[in-house]
Amino acid sequence: MASSSFHAPTLVSILVLLLGNSRAQLTPDFYEDSCPDLLNIVQAQVEIAVQNEKRMGASLLRLFFHDCFVNGCDGSILLDDTPTLIGEKNAAPNANSVRGFEVIDVIKAAVEEACPGVVSCADILAITAKDSVVQLGGPDWEVKLGRRDAMTASQAAANSSIPPPTSNLDQLISKYAAQGLSAQDMVALSGAHTIGQARCTTFRNHIYQETNIDSFFANTRKPNCPGTPGQGDNNLAPLDIQTPTLFDNSYFVNLVAMKGLLHSDQELFNGGSTDAIVQNYSQNPDAFIQDFITAMIKMGDINPLTGSDGEIRTNCRLVN
Structure with missing residues (x-):
């Protein structure tokens, strides 16, 4: 009797542990039956x-x-x-x-x-x-x-x-590390700036006050982003001047040429520990793409709510 009373809670604990791990596991076919389309x-x-x-x-x-x-x-x-x-x-x-x-x-x-x-x-x-x-x-x-x-x-x-666009390299690495992402993950995910645009207020200081930027590139941005704060703050410029609507490795080519639009962009290639990663991605688009996929999947695993935690909202803007 003593033996059975000892083993029962242990088996229950193991089952709870296994079920908990199972519930927390994200999987590509999660909605295969419940929402196939x-x-x-x-x-x-x-x-x-x-x-x-x-x-x-x-x-x-x-x-x-x-x-x-x-x-x-x-x-x-x-x-x-x-x-x-x-x-x-x-x-x-x-x-x-x-x-x-x-x-x-x-x-x-x-x-x-x-x-x-x-x-x-x-x-x-x-x-x-x-x-x-x-x-x-x-x-x-x-x-x-x-x-x-x-x-x-x-x-x-x-x-x-x-991380704000004013971040230096150490700050960027620290912010990503806090999410369980490595410096390489950080550089690969930053490659998302190969598409999209930024507001003048986020890059004004970089194009007017900083020296780690190609001067011709900086000058091309100034007419649409006046040096006086409050003027043209919401005017837009492409994060990737070459192919702003194409997802490719041009962002990294730009960084090597000192044409990063944001301060935080150019920090990735500014004599620091991530220079070699940027250089590799600028020359090897396949390496960037593979590491970007890996980093996106890894980022998607950050602290998901699973099982009975949270809810399935009917309206994404409001709690049920």
Whole structure:
């Protein structure tokens, strides 16, 4: 009798541990039975959005990044402010900058029509990020799924966790390390700046005050970005001057030529520890693409809510 009473809790503990690990495991076929047409639905809507506006592809990719860096990939960035919840949309890295929420609304509505109450907004962000890359000529990969949605958000965490464009190399490495991402992951993910645009206010100081920038390149940016703060702050410039709507390795070619638009961009190739990675990606696009895929999958694994944690939001902007 003593023997059986000793072993029973041990077996239960082992089963709980195994079930917990199983539940936490994201997998590409998570919705294979519950929403079999999910990937096609999302792809179709992303294709429409990017065809309507090329820049939207970069914006949707950035949404996923800004979501995952704040308490994990849980869809918290999508929550609107309410009388009882302060969301992340008005945090310093996001206000007047992060965009694409209406596209996510459209995708979510299409998914809900096909599979009501099944697919999380967090997973929709992950799929949308991949499809946006594909639509702009980048690689395809299997997205791991099974995330659930947060029921809260953190503006404070958004302010502290997302690296600003003023970051130096040590700060960038530290911010990514805090998310379990290596310096190589950081450089590969920064390659997302091969698409999209930035506001004048984020690169003004770099083009006017700093010396680690090609002077001709800096001068080409100045007419659309006056040196006086407050003037033209929201004017846009491409992050990749060569192919701003094509997902390729030109971003790294630009960095080697000292044509990084943001201070934080050029920090990756500025006599520091990541110079060799940038140099390799500038010469070997296949290496960049492979490492980008690896880093995106790794980023998608940051602290997902699974099992019975969180919820499946009906409206991505609001807790159920």
